[in-house]
Amino acid sequence: MADHLNVNAGSRLAVQSLIWNGDSLAVLDQRRLPETLHYDHCRSASEVAAAIRLMQVRGAPAIGIAAAYGVALSVLAHYPRAGWLDAVRADIDALAASRPTAVNLFWALDKMRDLLAAAPAEPAAAAAELAERIQRQDIEANLRMGELGADLLGNAGAVLTHCNAGALATGGYGTALGVIRSAYRRGGLRNIYAGETRPWLQGARLTVWELARDGIPATLIADSAAAWLMRSGKIDWIVVGADRITANGDVANKIGTYSLAVLARQHGVKLMVAAPSSTLDLSLSNGNGIEIEQRDGKELLADCYLTPDSLVGAWNPVFDVTPAELVSAIVTERGVALEPAVNGLSGILP
Numbered sequence: 075m076a077d078h079l080n081v082n083a084g085s086r087l088a089v090q091s092l093i094w095n096g097d098s099l100a101v102l103d104q105r106r107l108p109e110t111l112h113y114d115h116c117r118s119a120s121e122v123a124a125a126i127r128l129m130q131v132r133g134a135p136a137i138g139i140a141a142a143y144g145v146a147l148s149v150l151a152h153y154p155r156a157g158w159l160d161a162v163r164a165d166i167d168a169l170a171a172s173r174p175t176a177v178n179l180f181w182a183l184d185k186m187r188d189l190l191a192a193a194p195a196e197p198a199a200a201a202a203e204l205a206e207r208i209q210r211q212d213i214e215a216n217l218r219m220g221e222l223g224a225d226l227l228g229n230a231g232a233v234l235t236h237c238n239a240g241a242l243a244t245g246g247y248g249t250a251l252g253v254i255r256s257a258y259r260r261g262g263l264r265n266i267y268a269g270e271t272r273p274w275l276q277g278a279r280l281t282v283w284e285l286a287r288d289g290i291p292a293t294l295i296a297d298s299a300a301a302w303l304m305r306s307g308k309i310d311w312i313v314v315g316a317d318r319i320t321a322n323g324d325v326a327n328k329i330g331t332y333s334l335a336v337l338a339r340q341h342g343v344k345l346m347v348a349a350p351s352s353t354l355d356l357s358l359s360n361g362n363g364i365e366i367e368q369r370d371g372k373e374l375l376a377d378c379y380l381t382p383d384s385l386v387g388a389w390n391p392v393f394d395v396t397p398a399e400l401v402s403a404i405v406t407e408r409g410v411a412l413e414p415a416v417n418g419l420s421g422i423l424p
Contacts, residue, residue: 089287091136091242092143094206097150099143103130104242108283119148119165126172126179129274133243134317135212135350138178141169142205145186149201159190174365175326175393177318181352182208212245215350215407216252223253223313223348223405224260230310232265233257234300237328238280239315239348249315249348251284253405258290265308266292269300271328273374273390300334304341311402312338316349323398323414324361329391335400344402351406351422361395368392 093100093113099122100113114130116122122144125131131140148165152158166183173179185208186201194200227233233254240251248255257263266285271277278294285292295303303309312334318326325331325347338345358364371388380386399415409421 089241089284090246091131091133092140092209092245094143094202094209096202097147099140099147101125101131101140102242104132104280105130107242107279116144117147118151119144119169122147123165123169123172126169132276133239134176134178134315134353135216135244135249136242137173137176138182138352139205139209139212139245141172141179142182142186142208143202144169145183146198146201146205149190150198153197162190163187173367175317175367177355178350178352209245212350212352213247216244216247216249218407219249219348219350219405220247220252220256222407222410223346224256226346226403226405226410227253227257227263227311227313229262230257231263232267232309233263233311233313234267234269234295234303234309234334234343235281236269236277236312236314236331236334237271238276238284240281240284242280242284243315248284249350250313250346251281253313253346253348254285255288255290266290267303267309268292268294269297269330269334270294271330272297276328297330301337301341304337304343309341309343311344311346313346313348316347316353316404317393318355318358318364319347319349319353319404320358320361320364321354321356321419322360323401323404323411323419324364325396325398325401325404326361326364326366326393327396329394332394332396332400335396339400345396345400346403346405347396347401348405351408354406354419354422356423361397364393364395366391366393366395 091102098115098117103112148162152161240248268277268281282292316325316327369390374388404411411419411421
């Protein structure tokens, strides 16, 4: 079952990437945006895992939320049959294998494991309630981050963002786009630039579409124009999300973030990373231990019209790691860590 909605006739309400229906999870297929709003209705953990793996749902917080609902669907399917808990654990393992880099995925699955280990009286109801709470708390965290990040931007007149870290990538509102939304609504932020973000064009297809639906004007640039834009003096901050932040403040995010960070340092532009505390991975001392997902090279070669026996290959890492010394601030719902290479994560950690 799928719903098809006319984008141009859509309301100004924030789009929802995940909608829980009690016995299914409606997943907005982000690969089809902005042309079509299309929801697939997942009724099993395996369908949720496939939606994550195929990037129908994307963005670290949204991946974690979807996985939590996947566990709820698994409990609903297997409980109270004999061996139900082993079946659910197998589904959790399959969900964990869907994508390797976003730590929010594993954080959410650990929450669900802990719940089941506590042997609740009504496992299906308890699992669904926890998944809903994870989504609700993510939205609350985004709203808090938006205000803290807007405080930090102060009188900044222009920002550049990369990939999509908005409502589509989270439970709602957004991390980097949450900061931008909050700052814009305060009235000081005048110019918002978005990089197209190849090869999936999340900036071109998703970020500017989200902002337009919110009535927020934005300017799209080619990724290769970022250095010249910075040199022009038109940018005060770069604001991005994150898929994993290590104990020293190194940040894994969408491929191209590292190059923007290097360019920003060259041009005196500050870099803000906005992410929920569930993105912190304190088990890793630095970014060298982060597994970087490599996707099929066909995603790059699809438009090259090569013959099947072509000698041309493709290298397609989905993320890169920005060292802490290139990060000006990390913003979470817990607080702000300024210059993490110098100060660590003080301001965030208890």
